[in-house]
Amino acid sequence: MSRFVLPAAALLAWSAGAAVSGSYYRSPFPPPSEIHTPADGAAGDMFALAFGARRLFADVWFIRLMQYYGTPEFCEHEEHGTDAHAHHHCGENGEGKYPEFLARSRHVLEIDPGFTMAALYAAGSLAFNMGRQAEAEELLHYALKYSPKEWKYLKVLAAIGYTKADDPAAVAAAIAPILKDPDCPVMLKQQAAFLNKKIGNYPAAAAIYADIAATSRDTAYVRNAERELEKLSRLPPVKRKSP
Amino acid sequence: MRILRLIRAVAANSFSESVRHRFFTLFFVFACTAIYASVLAGVMAVDQEARVLTDFGLAFMELTALAYALFNAASVLPKEAETKTIYLVFSRPVPRWAYLAGKLAGSLLTSALMLAVMGAMHLLLLKVRGFGVPPCYAWALAGSLLKLSVITSFAFFVSLFSTSAVSTMVISGVFWTAGHFASETRFLAEQSGGVKAGVFKAAMWLIPNFQLFNTRDAAGAACALGPAAFLSAAAWVCGAYLAALCLISKKEF
Numbered sequence: 001m002s003r004f005v006l007p008a009a010a011l012l013a014w015s016a017g018a019a020v021s022g023s024y025y026r027s028p029f030p031p032p033s034e035i036h037t038p039a040d041g042a043a044g045d046m047f048a049l050a051f052g053a054r055r056l057f058a059d060v061w062f063i064r065l066m067q068y069y070g071t072p073e074f075c076e077h078e079e080h081g082t083d084a085h086a087h088h089h090c091g092e093n094g095e096g097k098y099p100e101f102l103a104r105s106r107h108v109l110e111i112d113p114g115f116t117m118a119a120l121y122a123a124g125s126l127a128f129n130m131g132r133q134a135e136a137e138e139l140l141h142y143a144l145k146y147s148p149k150e151w152k153y154l155k156v157l158a159a160i161g162y163t164k165a166d167d168p169a170a171v172a173a174a175i176a177p178i179l180k181d182p183d184c185p186v187m188l189k190q191q192a193a194f195l196n197k198k199i200g201n202y203p204a205a206a207a208i209y210a211d212i213a214a215t216s217r218d219t220a221y222v223r224n225a226e227r228e229l230e231k232l233s234r235l236p237p238v239k240r241k242s243p
Numbered sequence: 244m245r246i247l248r249l250i251r252a253v254a255a256n257s258f259s260e261s262v263r264h265r266f267f268t269l270f271f272v273f274a275c276t277a278i279y280a281s282v283l284a285g286v287m288a289v290d291q292e293a294r295v296l297t298d299f300g301l302a303f304m305e306l307t308a309l310a311y312a313l314f315n316a317a318s319v320l321p322k323e324a325e326t327k328t329i330y331l332v333f334s335r336p337v338p339r340w341a342y343l344a345g346k347l348a349g350s351l352l353t354s355a356l357m358l359a360v361m362g363a364m365h366l367l368l369l370k371v372r373g374f375g376v377p378p379c380y381a382w383a384l385a386g387s388l389l390k391l392s393v394i395t396s397f398a399f400f401v402s403l404f405s406t407s408a409v410s411t412m413v414i415s416g417v418f419w420t421a422g423h424f425a426s427e428t429r430f431l432a433e434q435s436g437g438v439k440a441g442v443f444k445a446a447m448w449l450i451p452n453f454q455l456f457n458t459r460d461a462a463g464a465a466c467a468l469g470p471a472a473f474l475s476a477a478a479w480v481c482g483a484y485l486a487a488l489c490l491i492s493k494k495e496f
Contacts, residue, residue: 006489014449014482017475021452024471027426028461033434049427050420051306052457056298063287063295112460117291186290218289 028113029054030146035110036103048111058112065104065118069125073098101126102135106142113146120152120178121185127160128191136160152178156188168195172204179208186216193228206232246341253337253345254352261315261353273307273361277368293369297377300365301459305387307361309419312354312391316398317411319346320491339491347396347484354391358384379458379466386458386468389476393451394419396483403490421446422453451479 037045041061048057073096105122108115119139127136137160140153147153155174162170172195178184179192193208209232212225261267280299288295323329332342362384366376398415405411425447432443455475458466 006485006492010482010485010489012482013478013485017451017478017482018448020471020478021425021455021475022447024469025425025452025455027429027454029426031430032427033430050423051302052423052453052460053298053302054460055294056302059288059291059295059298062291066289067287114461117294216290217292 028146030110030113035107037107041107045111054112055115058108058115058118061104061108061111062115062118062121065101065108065122068104069098069101072096096130098130101130102132102139105139109139109143109146113143116143116147116150116152117183117185119143120156120183121187123153123156123160124185124188124191127156127163129187133160133164152181152183169199169201172196172199172201176204179211186212186218186221189216190221190224193225197228197232202232202235246338249337249341250345250348253332253342254348257319257346257349258352258356261319261349262356264315266311266314267353267357269307269311270357270361270364273303274364276303277365281368281372292372293374293377296369296372296374297380298459300368301380301383301387304358304361304365304384305390305459308354308357308387308391309394311357312350312395313398313412313415314408315350315353316395317402317405317408317415319350320399320402321408340488343399343484343488343491347399347480350395350399351388351392354395355388358388358391379461382458382466382468386456386472389456389468389472390419390422390453393453393456393476393479393483394422396480396487397451400483400487400490403487403494418450419453421450423457425450425452425454451475 035045041064044057044060048054101122105118105126108118108122112118123136123140123143126132126139137157140157140160144150144153155178159171159174162168162174172192175188175192179189189208189212193205193212196202196205196208206229209225209228213222213229216222216225277300280303281296284292284295284299320329323332329342333339362380366380369375369377394415397418398411401414402408402411405414428443428446428450432440432447435443452475454460455472456468458468
């Protein structure tokens with residue numbers, strides 16, 4: 001009889017652990033049926049799940065997304081006159097089609113639905129740089145499914161609505177509350193600064209550019225912000241005031 | 244009181260032996276890799292450097308501690324039997340359950356120390372790069388320690404019937420990865436029917452749910468470990484300990 005006591009106690013304790021875990025644990029992650037690996041990366045996804053390293057692999061996917069979007073998609077070759085002056089124009093500032101952009105950005109969220117900054121970056125790029133508002137909305141709705149209380153997504157959705165209505169002042173006002181948030185991607189700040197400049201709100205634009213120059217680690221954005229600040233400082237004092 | 248003193252003595256001995264082992268310097272590998280990764284992350288992740296450094300550090304820290312914990316748990320009991328040290332211990336009035344509890348406590352203390360050392364190095368590196376302590380950092384480390392406690396006690400149990408330390412490490416490694424698929428297993432159990440569903444449900448009962456402790460991945464959301472996590476960890480450690488005790492009681496030393 002006593003030889004069964006220890007194995008029975010072990011089984012009982014083990015089952016108690018499984019019972020407690022089973023009744024309290026609810027996965028905050030998308031089910032496997034929602035994970036669509038857009039490129040060669042199935043092994044990475046397997047590691048992400050097997051080692052419980054979703055955030056780390058979402059970071060890797062996000063870096064790959066930035067590299068994908070940062071690589072000029074096309075180059076146009078132009079020749080000027082008879083003196084054979086050639087000019088290469090490569091897609092810059094996010095120009096291009098980037099057909100895999102939505103799938104890749106959605107995949108980052110499929111792996112880590114809590115990666116707010118990635119969702120904002122991808123939605124902002126799709127809506128404001130590539131003019132694909134429908135895809136940006138689709139991505140934000142997917143992100144909201146797993147983070148329904150994320151107010152920043154709602155603000156960007158509102159901004160996309162104003163973009164469709166061609167109201168840059170409303171777009172700038174909609175994304176303004178996000179700008180001070182640590183999750184705000186520098187691309188969105190740049191977009192806000194550009195919109196403020198476009199509607200003539202130069203002090204707001206200058207403040208955003210100054211923030212980019214002071215806080216961003218991306219040298220391209222910092223250099224651009226410094227250039228813009230210099231241009232804004234050369235404006236006549238009357239123009240520099242708020243509209 | 245005497246029994247507690249005995250357990251403490253075995254644990255202290257096991258702890259000091261583990262710390263003095265050459266393999267414990269594995270955390271130096273962590274330090275070098277973390278510094279190398281920080282240089283890479285700075286170039287590639289740009290404005291997300293803090294997040295990438297934190298995620299990489301926490302994941303790599305856990306894997307380094309896991310490698311050491313499995314090596315330690317897989318070799319400590321067979322080595323004591325091989326060197327006949329265990330005979331010396333059992334020739335004195337040391338109950339087997341106290342010996343096993345002491346050995347397990349020593350191993351868990353070593354894992355905790357290793358996590359603490361690597362955590363301090365990681366935080367120092369983050370500070371050097373100009374970042375503060377990431378949110379939920381302590382919870383992430385606590386979650387890793389709970390995972391290590393469960394897998395270490397399981398490896399102790401496996402080491403008592405497996406033929407070599409390598410096979411113990413392989414079995415425990417498979418168990419570790421399977422434990423991270425708990426939510427996927429539950430999904431499959433809900434989606435399938437008949438025998439398949441039964442198999443998945445059995446797997447859910449047999450394999451501990453390591454996602455319950457995986458605060459690293461939940462950082463940013465609700466990251467505090469709930470009482471369920473501590474209760475489950477305690478139950479699984481207790482279950483594996485009792486199973487190991489069952490095996491060690493039957494062995495002739």
